Amino acid sequence: MPFRWNPELGPEDVTPEAMFQERRRFLRAAAVATAGAVLGWDPDAVQAEGGLAGVRKGAVTLDEKLTPVREVTSYGNFYELGTGKEDPAKLADRLVTYPWSVRIDGEVEQPGVVSLEDLLKPHPLEERVYRMRCVEGWSMVIPWIGFPLGDLLKRFVPTPKGRYVAFETLHDPQRLPGQAREVLRWPYREGLRLDEAMHPLTILAVGLYDRVLPNQNGVPLRLVVPWKYGFKSIKSIVRISLTEQQPVTSWNQHAPDEYGFFANVNPEVPHPRWEQRQERRIGEWLRRDTLPFNGYGEQVAGLYAGMDLTRFF
Amino acid sequence: MARWLIGLLPLVWLGFGVWQNTLGANPVERMIRYSGDWGLWWLLATLAIAPLRRLPGCAGLIRLRRLFGLLGFGYAALHVVFFITFEHFFSWSALFRDILKRPFITIGLLAFLLLLPLAVTSTPSWMRRLGPQWGRLHRLVYPASVLVVLHYFLMVKADYRLPILHAVILGGLLGWRGVR
C-alpha cells in the first residue's frame, strides 16, 4: 500500500521534538507499537516501523475499493478542530494526547478513571473495513483498527438500569481550538442504546490503515458505528457513561428536526435540507445509491423491529 | 478584450485544479462551492460600482459594471451546471424533487431565474429597446443578491460566519442606496 502524504504540509507542520518524544513514550507504554505517521508524518518511519503491531487482519472485510489514506486523513468533520472539512488536518497538531484517560461511570458496577493504556490492554486489535456515510451525502471505505465496544462495556459490568451508553469528547479549547467558539454545545456528546452499543459491528477504533489514528481522525480513541451517519461516531473520547435515560447528543440538540438520536443511514428519510437517496463516494465523480443501514441491514435491522424509522430517524 | 480574460482567471484556476487533482478529497463539492462563491462575489462587485464611482477619479468604473454582472451570471450558471451534472447527472425527476423539497435549492433557483433576464438584456440594443424600463428591470439584481445570501445561510449546518460576512457586505451596499 503506497502512502501518499498531504502536499500542503510544510516544515512548520512537523511535530516538535519534545512532543515527539512524549508521544513516543506514550505509545511504548500503551504497548501499541509506534506509528511514525502520528509522530512526525514521516513516510519512511511508517514503512520502517510498520504502525500498529499484532493486529488481526481481515476480521471484517468489504469487497469495495478502500478510500486512499490521503483522503481519509485530509477530509472530514471534526468541528473541534475547525468547521471546514480540511481544517482538522491542519490544526491536528494542537491535539496533544498524552496523557489520556477515560472516565467510565454511571450505571456500571465498576466505575473509574482508566488510563488509555489500561483501557486498551486486554483487547486484541483487529482490522475492520467499514463504509462510512456522512449525513452530508459523502462516503468513504476505511480500514479501521479497533475492538468491539461491547467487550469493553462488559469489563465494567453494566447494571440492569444501564439502558443507554453516553460518550463525551475531550473539552479543552487549548488542544481543541474549535471549542473556543460555541458552534455546538461543547463537549461533543453522542449516545447509543445499549443493544446498539453491544452489537458486534460497533467498535472503538484506535487506528486506521495499520497505524495509530491520526489526530484529525479522533485520536486516541473513537467510536465507529458503521450503519449510522458519521456524526454518531464520536471522536477523542474521554468519558463513557451508562445511563437509564436516552442521553443528550450534540447534533440532535443543535437541530432536532435535522439530526435524530438514532441517525441510522436511511435513503427513505430525507434530511430536511437535502436528499439522502444518494451519496458521493470520495474519489468518484457521480453519486451512487445509498443503502439502507449503509449496507449493514442484514446484521442490524433486527435492532429496530417494529419501530417507525421515519419517526425515530 | 483583456478585461474578460481577467474575469476568467478563477475558472482557469479551477480547470487547473481538476486537471492536476489539487481540489482535495471532494473535488465536486469544491467546484460547486467555488463557482457559487465567485457568482456571489461578482454580484457584490457589481453592486459596489455605484458607490465607488462617486469617489474622485473613479467615474470610469461604470464601464466595468456590465462585465461584472455578466461574470456573476456566468459563474452562477457554471454553478448550476455543476450541480445538474454531478449531483443528479441530468436525472430531471430527482432534480425537480430537489427543487421542491430543499428550500435552499428553491431559493437558489429563484435567484438564478431573476438573474437570467438581466444577462439577456445586458446588451446595448436591449438597453435601447427597453429605454427607461431597462433600469427598473435591472433593479432585480437587489432581490437576486438577497436570495443568494439567503441560499448561502440555508445551506450551512452550524457555522454562520461566512454567510454573515456576506450579508453584512450586501447590507452595506444596499443600505447605502437606501440612505442616499
Ligand code: HEM
Ligand atoms: C438552481 C440554482 C442553484 C442551485 C441548484 C444551487 C446549488 C447549490 C448547492 C448544492 C450548494 C451547496 C454546495 C455544498 O453543500 O457543498 C450551493 C452553495 C452556494 N451557492 Fe448555489 N445554487 C443555485 C444558485 C445559485 C446562485 C444563482 C448563486 C450566486 C450567484 C449561488 C451561490 C452559492 C453560494 C455563494 C454558495 C455557498 C458556497 C460556499 O459554501 O462557499 N447559487 N449552491
